Structure formats: structure tokens, C-alpha cells
Amino acid sequence: MVEAAPHAASMLDPIALFLMADWVVKTVMIGLLVASLWSWAVILDKAFKFAALNRQANAFENDLNSGRSLEDMANQAGPNPTHPLPRMLVLAMTEWRTSRGQALTDHQGAMLVSRIDRSLDSVIARESQKVEEGLGVLSVVATSSPFIGLFGTVWGIMNAFSAIAALGNTNLTTVAPAIAEALFATALGLAAAIPAYMAYNKFSIDAGKFTGRLESFADDLQAAVARRLGGAPVAPPPPPSDFTLNRGR
Numbered sequence: 001m002v003e004a005a006p007h008a009a010s011m012l013d014p015i016a017l018f019l020m021a022d023w024v025v026k027t028v029m030i031g032l033l034v035a036s037l038w039s040w041a042v043i044l045d046k047a048f049k050f051a052a053l054n055r056q057a058n059a060f061e062n063d064l065n066s067g068r069s070l071e072d073m074a075n076q077a078g079p080n081p082t083h084p085l086p087r088m089l090v091l092a093m094t095e096w097r098t099s100r101g102q103a104l105t106d107h108q109g110a111m112l113v114s115r116i117d118r119s120l121d122s123v124i125a126r127e128s129q130k131v132e133e134g135l136g137v138l139s140v141v142a143t144s145s146p147f148i149g150l151f152g153t154v155w156g157i158m159n160a161f162s163a164i165a166a167l168g169n170t171n172l173t174t175v176a177p178a179i180a181e182a183l184f185a186t187a188l189g190l191a192a193a194i195p196a197y198m199a200y201n202k203f204s205i206d207a208g209k210f211t212g213r214l215e216s217f218a219d220d221l222q223a224a225v226a227r228r229l230g231g232a233p234v235a236p237p238p239p240p241s242d243f244t245l246n247r248g249r
Contacts, residue, residue, distance in 0.1 A: 020181060021185075025159075060073075085217055
């Protein structure tokens with residue numbers, strides 16, 4: 001029992017298991033390690049990006065709910081904001097300014113709302129693609145890593161049976177190294193797949209929530225423009241300082 005302890009400890013040493021493996025199992029292990037590192041890079045990148053996007057969106061919506069005019073907020077955001085919410089506001093206000101000094105018919109007002117709708121939908125589509133970038137990597141790692149690890153397991157077990165056939169000995173010490181290598185490949189596959197699977201589900205939900213946030217803001221902007229047009233369809237609209245966004249109030 002005392003002599004078996006060092007051997008048993010080596011069976012739990014990842015470096016020893018890697019060095020004992022043949023080239024096929026080593027290739028599987030290296031591939032799984034690279035996949036795991038890649039998925040963790042995506043996980044950290046998406047975590048920081050979603051945190052920044054939501055933090056900026058919260059600050060922007062707090063300004064909206066404070067009663068500031070949309071025109072003031074668009075001017076503060078500048079001509080090309082980086083965050084999608086102020087960018088959508090700037091696009092809508094740009095379209096509004098082009099018709100602010102004109103007397104619009106009902107048809108022209110409807111066309112204005114339609115142009116704003118198309119512009120906002122384009123922004124939402126592009127931003128949805130951006131927030132979903134990298135999720136494909138997590139999906140591939142989550143679905144393929146267990147099967148790649150299983151391949152390493154099968155190969156290691158084949159080596160174990162080959163050792164039995166070559167030595168004619170069924171003693172556990174003969175097949176234990178190969179079986180340990182096989183099981184270690186499976187463990188690496190699961191270690192790569194589980195975080196990627198959990199992160200993929202979380203970030204997919206976060207991406208859907210953020211897209212819904214953009215769509216809700218787009219609806220509010222269109223409603224604000226429609227209300228303003230409905231109040232004065234044949235005359236220039238009132239001063240822009242009164243142009244605010246009603247969000248459930």
C-alpha cells in the first residue's frame with residue numbers, strides 16, 4: 001500500500017498523464033486546452049462588453065427619465081455616438097430636424113415615421129449582430145468538446161486492450177495508465193464544454209434582453225415623433241425643447 005501511493009498520486013497529476021499519453025491522446029488534450037482557452041477569452045470579453053453596454057444604457061435612460069428634451073440629449077451625444085441608444089436618438093432627431101420647419105400632410109408625416117423606423121431597425125440589426133459575436137465559438141466548444149474528449153477516451157481504452165494483448169496480463173497495473181489517460185481526455189472535454197455551455201446560454205439571454213431594450217427604445221422614439229406630428233400635422237412643430245420621451249408616464 002505504501003509503494004502504491006506515489007504511483008496513485010502520479011495518476012492524478014495532469015502533467016504526468018499528458019506525458020504518459022501517446023501522440024493521438026496528446027493531440028486531443030492540446031486541442032481541448034486550446035478550445036478551453038479560446039472560450040474563456042470570449043467569455044471574459046463578452047462579460048466586460050455586456051457590463052459596459054448595460055451601464056451606459058442605464059445612465060442614458062436615467063437622463064431620459066429625468067425629463068430632459070430629446071433634442072438636448074441628441075446634441076450632447078454628438079454626431080456619431082458609440083452606444084446604440086444615443087445613436088438611435090441622433091438618427092431620429094436628424095430625420096425630425098429635416099422636416100421641422102415644414103408643414104407636413106398626414107402622408108408626409110407617415111413617411112417620416114417610416115423612414116425613422118427603417119433607420120432604427122437597421123441600427124438594431126447591426127447591434128444585434130455585434131452583441132452576438134463570439135457566441136458561435138462558445139456553441140462549437142460546448143457541443144464538440146465532449147465528443148473530442150470521448151474520442152481520446154476510446155483511443156486510450158484501445159491502448160489498454162492492446163497492452164493486455166501484448167503482455168498477456170490482466171493485472172490492473174498493466175492497463176491503469178492507459179485508462180487514466182483516457183479518462184483524463186474525457187475530463188478535459190467536460191472542463192472545456194461546461195463553462196462554454198453555461199456562458200453561451202447566459203450571453204444568449206443577455207443579447208436577447210439588450211436587443212429587446214433597443215427595440216423598446218425604438219418604439220418609444222417612433223411614438224414620440226408620431227405624437228408630435230399628430231399634434232401639428234399642417235404647421236411647424238413647437239420648439240424642440242418641449243420634445244421629450246414619454247416612457248410609461
